Amino acid sequence: MGSINYDDSDVLDVLIIGAGISGINAAYRLHDELPDKKYLILENREQLGGTWDLFKYPGIRSDSDLHTFGYAFKEWTGADIAEGKEILTYLKKVAADNGIEERIRYKTRVNSADWSTEERCWFVSTEQDGQQKQYRSRFLYTCTGYYDYDAALKADIPGIQNFKGKVVHPQFWDLKEDDYRGKRVAVIGSGATAITLIPSMAEVTKDITLVQRSPTYILSLEKYDPIAKVLRAVLPQKMAAFVIRQKNIARIYASYHIFRTFPGVAKKILGRLTSMQLPKDIPLDPHFKPNYNPWDQRLCICPDGDFYKTLREGKAHIATGHIDQVTNNEIILKNGERIPCDIIVTATGLKLHVGGKIATSVDKKLIKASERFVWKGCMIEGLPNYALSIGYTNASWTLGSDCTAQYVVRMIKHMDKYHKSMVVPEPSNRDQLEEGPLLDLTSTYVKKAEKDLPKAATTGPWRMRTNYWYDLVQAKYGGYDELVFQ
Structure with a gap:
């Protein structure tokens, strides 16, 4: 497909935050199924790849097999367990082959994002090469991973x-x-x-x-x-x-x-x-x-x-x-x-953080994600036109992030078909939701972060995602229960 040229000052259809494995996945799905939509990827670092560009320690590799950690649309032909440099090469090829590289704006730190209900638009404030710059987008899609890039988990080691x-x-x-x-x-x-x-x-x-x-x-x-x-x-x-x-x-x-x-x-x-x-x-x-x-x-x-x-x-x-x-x-x-x-x-673990440290607000009112439930593992309660890429704890991360990408694409198609400009998750029986963990692990670094992560419930569309096949069917054909379209 040919590339679409437009000025960065245009109102975007989708703004993706993060050019790691999830962000490139999201961009591919948009590029493949919604070629007329305008999107950009904002990346804080100087290269794409996320984890696979950041980590430099000896032997860095995936702890999931690459046939599932890799993309469904781009087969993996190397070793089942691959080193970081091989994964990075794979990601760069996917980005280059699909015109994604030209949509990435590097060295761009996203500081805040405010949704305007009146204008049906996200106003995203960034710092780009030391300069302040604002982007406008109808949909905001955070693919920032699950940990803090700037700080490691502090371990209490006596002496x-x-x-x-x-x-x-x-x-x-x-x-x-x-x-x-x-x-x-x-x-x-x-x-x-x-x-x-x-x-x-x-x-x-x-x-x-x-x-x-x-x-x-x-x-x-x-x-x-x-x-x-x-x-x-x-x-x-x-x-x-x-x-x-x-x-x-x-x-x-x-x-x-x-x-x-x-x-x-x-x-x-x-x-x-x-x-x-x-x-x-x-x-x-x-x-x-x-x-x-x-x-x-x-x-x-x-x-x-x-x-x-x-x-x-x-x-x-x-x-x-x-x-x-x-x-x-x-x-x-x-x-x-x-x-x-x-x-x-x-090697005492990572400091978990979901959402990329972006001060997120709706009509200037700050939203604390840790007080909100997650809808079908991909949208946060009360945040309009907003998607969050989260993978699995019991399988490859990419499987979950691709479910989110396919849900987002289908949702945008649905909104276009019915001429809707806003979608927001709203639980109909919030006071009856029983709170559960977003990540079902007992690891120390997970337990330390639970109070700062968004919440999952134990029932309905607010429960934690655990099965790729079920979630993929939901992403492709599932209903929009407890979403409000306007």
Whole structure:
């Protein structure tokens, strides 16, 4: 399709905030299904890619398989678990091939957005290259991810200020390989980032130790899916991509529901799989025996068992217990164990934030998203012509963000057909809604952020989204219950 040229001062049909994986997804759906609509993407950073451009730590990769983390409209042909640079290359190609790159305005920080009911328009104030600039748009679509780009989650580590070596958080990685070559490194944390860092850094460090307060479930997956190889060999490319994607979605949900329904069985299976990969000198308990059920927190994935391989080769070690004190050159646990180190990596989680720190108001009245319910996982109660891109906690993020994109496109078509200029979610029985979490995980970083996130209910269109297939049908064919069109 050819590109549409227009001045930035025009009133836009859709203004997308964020040029990460969700923003590019949203732009593609608009470009493909509503080619006559005028849209722009505002991106605070100097490049597209979001997470995959921001994070620079060793081994950065997706913890979801790329056949589901990638786009439905652009098949993924690489490894199931891919590195960040490969994902970034993929995103850039999608943007270039579909004319999306020319619609992005980089180095543009969005400070505020005010909806005018009288003018049926969003007035969005930004700072662009140090200059103030305002955009006007009929629809505002935030694709800013789920965490704070400017600040990491602060972890309470006793005595960390006493440490004389380097302390670095993965979100703000500033080390080169030579900076940790031959050094003793301690990685504090037990999530996906820590499990990724250990095998990547262990190749050059003198010693590297995972220091965890409590363990997590770590599941090995083959980097290259053998079934996917067979399907590509016998099916046409697009059909193979579709079948592989659906197979992987089915695998995700089968394991999720079986593990949640039979947690005792799940623990035994995961424990057995882990024991088979551990060296004899590292026991399952306490290092790999979590005190929570599988899927209360996300399972960590390690491709081809690289994390366990590093332990078996003696290149890495593990220490489990609460930190008593950090001295000038070591970490001391409350059980008396000491971990000498020259560098400490605080892989303790992200600071969650939804909506991109944009002061959002309706007719000059400030709206606090944390006091509002989310409609079908994609719109916020009381905010007109506004969409929010949120993914899944029990599956790939992109699956959820694409459901939102398809809902937005269909909603705009519906409004055009019936000559409506405003749509706003309004619960008919708000006082009867039972509040629930927006993200169904017990991880520390999620629990710390719950009070600041929008709310989900337990029933109706306000409940948390959990199933891609159901949500996709809703996005394509579902009703508009509890939406008010004007």
